[in-house]
Amino acid sequence: MWYNTSTGVAQLLGRFFMIIPIMAIAGNLARKKTVPESAGTFPVTGALFATLLVSTILIVGALTFFPALSLGPILEHLLMAAGKVF
Amino acid sequence: MSTSGQVKSKPLADKKIVVRAIVGSIAKLHPRIMVKNPVMFVVEVGALLTTMQLVLDALHHTGLFGFGLQITLWLWFTVLFANFAEAMAEGRGKAQADTLRKARAETQAHRLRADGSLDVVPSSKLRSGDVVVVSAGEFIPGDGEVIEGVASVDESAITGESAPVIRESGGDRSAVTGGTRVLSDQIRVRITSNPGETFLDRMIKLVEGASRQKTPNEIALNILLAGLTIIFLLAVITLQPFAIYSGAPQSIFVLVSLLVCLIPTTIGGLLSAIGIAGMDRMIQRNVIAMSGRAVEASGDVDVLLLDKTGTITLGNREATMFYPCPNVTESELANAAQLASLADETPEGRSIVVLAKDKYGLRGREFSHRNPIFIPFSAQTRMSGVDLDGLQIRKGAPEAILKHVAERGQQVPKETQQCVADISNGGGTPLLVAENARILGVVALTDIVKGGMRERFEHLRAMGIRTMMITGDNPLTAAAIARQAGVDDFLAEARPEDKMALIKREQAKGQLVAMTGDGTNDAPALAQADVGVAMNTGTQAAKEAGNMVDLDSNPTKLIEIVEIGKQLLITRGALTTFSVANDVAKYFAIIPAMFAGAFPQLNALNIMGLATPQSAILSAVIFNAVIIIALIPLALRGVKYRPAGAAALLRRNLLVYGLGGVVAPFVGIKLIDLLITYLHFA
Numbered sequence: 001m002w003y004n005t006s007t008g009v010a011q012l013l014g015r016f017f018m019i020i021p022i023m024a025i026a027g028n029l030a031r032k033k034t035v036p037e038s039a040g041t042f043p044v045t046g047a048l049f050a051t052l053l054v055s056t057i058l059i060v061g062a063l064t065f066f067p068a069l070s071l072g073p074i075l076e077h078l079l080m081a082a083g084k085v086f
Numbered sequence: 087m088s089t090s091g092q093v094k095s096k097p098l099a100d101k102k103i104v105v106r107a108i109v110g111s112i113a114k115l116h117p118r119i120m121v122k123n124p125v126m127f128v129v130e131v132g133a134l135l136t137t138m139q140l141v142l143d144a145l146h147h148t149g150l151f152g153f154g155l156q157i158t159l160w161l162w163f164t165v166l167f168a169n170f171a172e173a174m175a176e177g178r179g180k181a182q183a184d185t186l187r188k189a190r191a192e193t194q195a196h197r198l199r200a201d202g203s204l205d206v207v208p209s210s211k212l213r214s215g216d217v218v219v220v221s222a223g224e225f226i227p228g229d230g231e232v233i234e235g236v237a238s239v240d241e242s243a244i245t246g247e248s249a250p251v252i253r254e255s256g257g258d259r260s261a262v263t264g265g266t267r268v269l270s271d272q273i274r275v276r277i278t279s280n281p282g283e284t285f286l287d288r289m290i291k292l293v294e295g296a297s298r299q300k301t302p303n304e305i306a307l308n309i310l311l312a313g314l315t316i317i318f319l320l321a322v323i324t325l326q327p328f329a330i331y332s333g334a335p336q337s338i339f340v341l342v343s344l345l346v347c348l349i350p351t352t353i354g355g356l357l358s359a360i361g362i363a364g365m366d367r368m369i370q371r372n373v374i375a376m377s378g379r380a381v382e383a384s385g386d387v388d389v390l391l392l393d394k395t396g397t398i399t400l401g402n403r404e405a406t407m408f409y410p411c412p413n414v415t416e417s418e419l420a421n422a423a424q425l426a427s428l429a430d431e432t433p434e435g436r437s438i439v440v441l442a443k444d445k446y447g448l449r450g451r452e453f454s455h456r457n458p459i460f461i462p463f464s465a466q467t468r469m470s471g472v473d474l475d476g477l478q479i480r481k482g483a484p485e486a487i488l489k490h491v492a493e494r495g496q497q498v499p500k501e502t503q504q505c506v507a508d509i510s511n512g513g514g515t516p517l518l519v520a521e522n523a524r525i526l527g528v529v530a531l532t533d534i535v536k537g538g539m540r541e542r543f544e545h546l547r548a549m550g551i552r553t554m555m556i557t558g559d560n561p562l563t564a565a566a567i568a569r570q571a572g573v574d575d576f577l578a579e580a581r582p583e584d585k586m587a588l589i590k591r592e593q594a595k596g597q598l599v600a601m602t603g604d605g606t607n608d609a610p611a612l613a614q615a616d617v618g619v620a621m622n623t624g625t626q627a628a629k630e631a632g633n634m635v636d637l638d639s640n641p642t643k644l645i646e647i648v649e650i651g652k653q654l655l656i657t658r659g660a661l662t663t664f665s666v667a668n669d670v671a672k673y674f675a676i677i678p679a680m681f682a683g684a685f686p687q688l689n690a691l692n693i694m695g696l697a698t699p700q701s702a703i704l705s706a707v708i709f710n711a712v713i714i715i716a717l718i719p720l721a722l723r724g725v726k727y728r729p730a731g732a733a734a735l736l737r738r739n740l741l742v743y744g745l746g747g748v749v750a751p752f753v754g755i756k757l758i759d760l761l762i763t764y765l766h767f768a
Binding site: 043046048051052055056059060063064065066067068070071072074075078079081082 | 314317318321322324325328329332344666667669670673677678681685687688690691732733736737740744
């Protein structure tokens with residue numbers, strides 16, 4: 001009962017609560033002035049930007065879950081490889 | 087032309103500043119100051135928690151006391167190091183403020199009463215609107231405007247320049263600054279500022295960082311860092327239930343260590359130091375920025391408005407060639423041109439006299455017996471000259487002279503008309519010389535473009551900054567000089583209101599505009615521009631309107647200001663990237679260590695091969711603290727800046743600070759681990 005309820009609440013929060021800050025960012029961006037492109041503008045097409053974006057997501061996003069993952073699936077894998085299954 | 091040679095280079099640290107910074111970093115531990123920096127505040131709270139746990143452990147003789155003590159100490163060091171970075175940056179400004187304060191010493195002022203008599207009052211009693219008389223040898227008691235007289239003034243207290251400057255009533259050289267000294271003559275000054283609000287007072291506050299406010303960019307970055315901190319706080323807090331479930335609950339030391347290593351302490355600790363150092367770099371180049379916001383805006387500038395005269399070209403046009411009409415010899419023309427210019431005190435007139443002397447050996451000669459009548463230049467006639475025994479020699483703008491000879495029924499030779507057009511198209515200014523109704527020829531005045539300007543504009547273009555030349559010249563002349571100097575665009579026949587309209591137009595397109603100016607008529611445009619650099623020799627109105635003052639009064643410095651601004655923004659970005667990229671290695675150090683006791687298999691993640699769980703966690707915390715100290719010089723000096731486009735700069739800095747930020751801590755943590763294992767600390 002406790003786990004069912006708490007994971008339910010956590011999922012609700014995780015899914016819908018996050019919308020609020022995202023909407024706030026979107027609103028803020030919409031109010032910004034557009035700046036014409038020049039040689040001083042960061043090019044947002046090409047491999048450089050893609051690398052930057054992907055590594056940011058990996059470091060900031062994925063690594064946040066690294067502690068939980070390492071106790072969960074990663075540990076499970078290592079234990080399984082050592083011949084211990086649950 | 088380049089002013090980089092004048093940079094007053096200060097050593098990065100001298101003993102006095104360091105000692106003061108160490109004391110300052112302890113004083114800054116006060117929570118009320120710390121809370122302004124959310125990242126470091128979290129570290130301080132963490133350090134407090136571990137300290138309390140340490141005391142409890144000591145009382146109950148539980149836990150690993152040595153390990154807890156070391157973690158706690160290094161957490162406090164992390165906070166202290168960050169405070170030290172800020173105190174170091176401020177200390178450099180404070181040393182400068184002390185020098186300035188000496189110049190602000192109380193002086194006696196001779197205030198003019200309404201009835202014309204003088205009374206002696208201390209300078210601190212002067213109010214805006216008072217009129218004072220300052221004689222040779224006396225200090226000017228406050229900021230003001232010269233309303234009567236001319237004097238040479240020693241402004242070295244403010245500018246560091248020992249050569250005296252001339253200050254006179256009227257015109258653009260009328261502003262005087264409190265604390266400077268009159269060397270000769272006597273002037274009347276109308277005071278324009280109240281005590282405590284003078285230029286010197288503001289300068290002291292600025293270099294001390296007392297009136298420092300967070301800039302928009304800093305606020306945005308702080309929000310980002312606070313956001314990251316909250317995310318990592320949640321990640322660490324939720325880890326404990328996981329750990330308990332797995333049967334490996336963690337001590338407060340380990341959890342706080344993990345948190346402190348994950349939150350971006352490196353940039354959090356150095357952020358304000360970078361901002362202060364940016365202002366300091368301006369001051370070293372003798373530019374006083376009125377706010378950090380101005381320094382930052384200068385890094386984002388898209389368009390530079392540069393006045394032609396004094397910025398792109400050397401001060402004045404000079405006579406460079408004589409082009410005689412057919413049937414006139416060159417020396418005849420030179421002779422007439424020199425005669426017509428003898429009484430002409432303008433730089434152009436003087437350059438004609440000099441050219442005639444250099445080329446034809448014509449010197450000033452005795453002709454007072456010929457009853458000369460000198461005709462000075464006037465805006466109406468646009469001519470100057472001399473009348474000698476019925477000979478009327480005139481020189482002036484082509485239209486004026488053409489009218490002059492046409493009134494006397496003469497035509498201008500075709501060749502001469504062609505010559506005038508050629509000179510104009512080539513960027514020069516033609517002057518016609520006439521003797522009575524006969525045109526003798528043309529004198530070409532040319533602008534001399536300063537050396538190295540073309541390369542500088544190319545650098546700016548590479549950075550994505552457009553340069554625009556502003557001039558009162560006609561479009562033809564302007565186009566020729568623009569081409570010669572290599573600017574992107576120009577505004578010809580510009581009046582002050584045109585300048586203003588141009589700035590507004592660019593800003594409406596979303597561009598940030600920077601400009602320099604010194605005259606009162608520049609003031610509105612200086613206020614409108616995103617970065618307005620006023621010259622110190624300029625009027626009080628211009629200095630009030632701009633958000634920076636260049637004490638050297640060198641308009642070319644605008645380019646350096648932009649570079650400093652860019653460097654500030656790049657340094658901030660580079661260290662943020664470095665700080666976040668560091669997290670990868672710290673995860674690999676701490677996570678396996680946390681659970682190695684319960685699950686030895688997790689040691690597979692210990693890719694650095696750190697000795698023990700304790701040494702791994704301790705190494706990560708030590709690295710996290712030491713890297714702040716190691717990066718202080720970089721934060722104060724700024725990332726090495728090279729002019730290049732955004733993409734090239736980004737690629738380079740990502741490689742150095744992004745990839746470097748991932749790799750460096752792997753090496754650093756391993757080395758620290760080897761060291762503390764060798765020393766048997768853990």
